[in-house]
Amino acid sequence: MRLAAVARHGLAGLVAAGAGLAVGEFTAAFVSPYASPFYAVGSFLVDRAPAPMREFAIETFGTNDKPVLLWGIAIAVAILSVVAGIVERQTVPIGSVLIAMFGVFGMFAALHRPTSDKWYAAPSLIALVVGVLVLRYLRGFLFTGSSSAESGDVDPAREGLSRRQFAISAGVIAVASAAGAYLGRQISTMGDVIADRKRVRLPRPTSVAAQIPAGVDVEVDGVTPFVTANNDFYRIDTALQVPALTTGDWQLRVHGMVDNEFTLTWDDLMDMQATERIVTLTCVSNEVGGALAGTARWVGYPMKAILERAGVQDDADMLFSTSVDGWTSGTPIDAVMDGRDALLVIGMNGEPLPLEHGFPVRQVVPGLYGFVSACKWVVDWEITRFDKAEAYWTKRNWGVKAPIKTASRIDRPAGLSRHPVGDVVIAGTAWAQHRGVAKVEVRVDDGPWNTATLATEYSDDTWRQWYWTWPATAGQHTIYCRATDKTGQVQPEQRVAPIPDGATGWHNRVLRIE
Ligand SMILES: Nc1nc2c(c(=O)[nH]1)N[C@H]1C(S)=C(S)[C@@H](COP(=O)(O)O)O[C@H]1N2
Numbered sequence: 274m275r276l277a278a279v280a281r282h283g284l285a286g287l288v289a290a291g292a293g294l295a296v297g298e299f300t301a302a303f304v305s306p307y308a309s310p311f312y313a314v315g316s317f318l319v320d321r322a323p324a325p326m327r328e329f330a331i332e333t334f335g336t337n338d339k340p341v342l343l344w345g346i347a348i349a350v351a352i353l354s355v356v357a358g359i360v361e362r363q364t365v366p367i368g369s370v371l372i373a374m375f376g377v378f379g380m381f382a383a384l385h386r387p388t389s390d391k392w393y394a395a396p397s398l399i400a401l402v403v404g405v406l407v408l409r410y411l412r413g414f415l416f417t418g419s420s421s422a423e424s425g426d427v428d429p430a431r432e433g434l435s436r437r438q439f440a441i442s443a444g445v446i447a448v449a450s451a452a453g454a455y456l457g458r459q460i461s462t463m464g465d466v467i468a469d470r471k472r473v474r475l476p477r478p479t480s481v482a483a484q485i486p487a488g489v490d491v492e493v494d495g496v497t498p499f500v501t502a503n504n505d506f507y508r509i510d511t512a513l514q515v516p517a518l519t520t521g522d523w524q525l526r527v528h529g530m531v532d533n534e535f536t537l538t539w540d541d542l543m544d545m546q547a548t549e550r551i552v553t554l555t556c557v558s559n560e561v562g563g564a565l566a567g568t569a570r571w572v573g574y575p576m577k578a579i580l581e582r583a584g585v586q587d588d589a590d591m592l593f594s595t596s597v598d599g600w601t602s603g604t605p606i607d608a609v610m611d612g613r614d615a616l617l618v619i620g621m622n623g624e625p626l627p628l629e630h631g632f633p634v635r636q637v638v639p640g641l642y643g644f645v646s647a648c649k650w651v652v653d654w655e656i657t658r659f660d661k662a663e664a665y666w667t668k669r670n671w672g673v674k675a676p677i678k679t680a681s682r683i684d685r686p687a688g689l690s691r692h693p694v695g696d697v698v699i700a701g702t703a704w705a706q707h708r709g710v711a712k713v714e715v716r717v718d719d720g721p722w723n724t725a726t727l728a729t730e731y732s733d734d735t736w737r738q739w740y741w742t743w744p745a746t747a748g749q750h751t752i753y754c755r756a757t758d759k760t761g762q763v764q765p766e767q768r769v770a771p772i773p774d775g776a777t778g779w780h781n782r783v784l785r786i787e
């Protein structure tokens with residue numbers, strides 16, 4: 274046989290085994306990540322490796338022992354599959370038998386995983402079938418009337434696929450396999466995180482949130498509820514794919530300009546005293562009248578206590594937080610230490626954080642826009658200085674320090690809606706976190722400002738509903754609202770875009786009275 278033909282047959286074996294493993298990986302995503310043929314075989318070997326061998330691996334490779342092992346298996350499988358490709362024959366399918374043996378080993382190993390059921394065999398079985406079919410196909414024994422086989426002496430040049438067909442088929446199968454395996458891996462790690470989240474039991478907070486008094490909801494149809502359900506809570510982040518971080522993998526490294534560096538684990542958090550607070554979060558990108566704000570009941574740990582344990586040095590002024598996906602925020606240390614309820618949060622409205630909202634751990638700092646404070650999937654705290662570090666959005670021309678600006682919006686009636694002459698209830702939401710809403714006023718066209726009725730206040734850190742009943746007269750009218758915070762600052766009329774540190778301006782709606 275010519276060398277080129279041998280290489281081609283070897284490649285056929287490699288692509289076939291790869292396709293089988295990829296399909297196995299993809300299928301495992303729907304059974305269990307532990308049913309993956311590749312990982313099942315790997316774990317089977319690890320679990321049964323003689324103790325001295327394991328100790329050798331850990332001593333030699335340290336925490337890299339797993340990657341080294343996985344690469345070892347990958348290389349062994351690659352060599353075997355090249356051999357399988359070369360030795361495969363039309364009538365004596367030794368290569369197919371080799372691939373099938375690996376598949377059977379996979380089934381056996383998967384069925385021996387601690388949590389297994391009979392479905393654990395499925396990914397390896399499907400991998401076996403796909404591996405054999407691809408090998409037969411690429412060797413030219415499938416779908417290609419191979420008359421040469423009858424003659425016994427196979428001429429590689431006349432056999433099955435043309436060189437061009439082979440190259441295209443092998444390429445397409447390899448690319449599809451890589452994509453399928455990748456997708457399967459992504460789906461199944463997500464499955465791990467989802468299972469991990471289901472197991473989390475939130476601690477009972479030692480400091481509970483104040484009761485929500487009756488009257489925080491004005492109970493007028495169309496007004497945003499006081500507490501936002503998790504499913505309705507706005508989501509803003511740069512993550513194309515939600516980071517997959519389990520509580521077991523989570524750590525928070527606290528370092529930089531501190532007296533004691535340390536790392537917190539999930540278990541460390543469970544040993545600390547939890548605090549529960551209701552806080553309204555707001556995004557700096559919110560336009561006037563926009564919906565990028567929400568209020569939730571958060572359970573977490575006072576960030577101040579963690580910084581005190583670290584011992585922040587006098588000249589530090591910034592908490593530079595990094596998410597597991599690399600996103601960063603820079604929070605003024607003053608804001609964390611001034612007594613407000615800045616929390617390292619694990620619970621949202623009675624549940625572990627939803628994955629999109631930062632599971633397992635995020636920050637919530639009352640009074641600051643999310644981009645400078647609300648780091649989700651947070652894993653690293655560097656205590657530093659604003660003149661030394663620059664966070665994700667600040668690098669992209671957004672602000673450095675960004676307290677939330679006072680805002681008010683009309684939630685009802687809908688813009689351009691029609692109403693009969695007579696009383697029309699105008700109602701909405703206002704916020705000025707950590708200062709508090711003192712007053713909301715409503716104006717019709719360029720008439721006088723009318724003081725709205727405010728809902729019962731929950732706290733300065735939460736939004737506040739309001740309403741005003743307008744004795745409407747016929748015609749088209751524009752309704753405006755504005756809020757005043759407890760420092761006496763009135764929301765300015767001037768419209769400013771959200772970039773760099775938050776929008777300003779009065780929200781308005783046009784109504785038709787007939
Ligand atoms: N890791 C990470 N955390 C992040 C962000 C991000 O892009 N990545 N966006 C921030 C911004 S801009 C806001 S407004 C809040 C939004 O939090 P939410 O999605 O839970 O409402 O998260 C903050 N935390």
Ligand SMILES: [Mo]
Nearest residue numbers: 556557643644
């Ligand atoms: Mo934001």
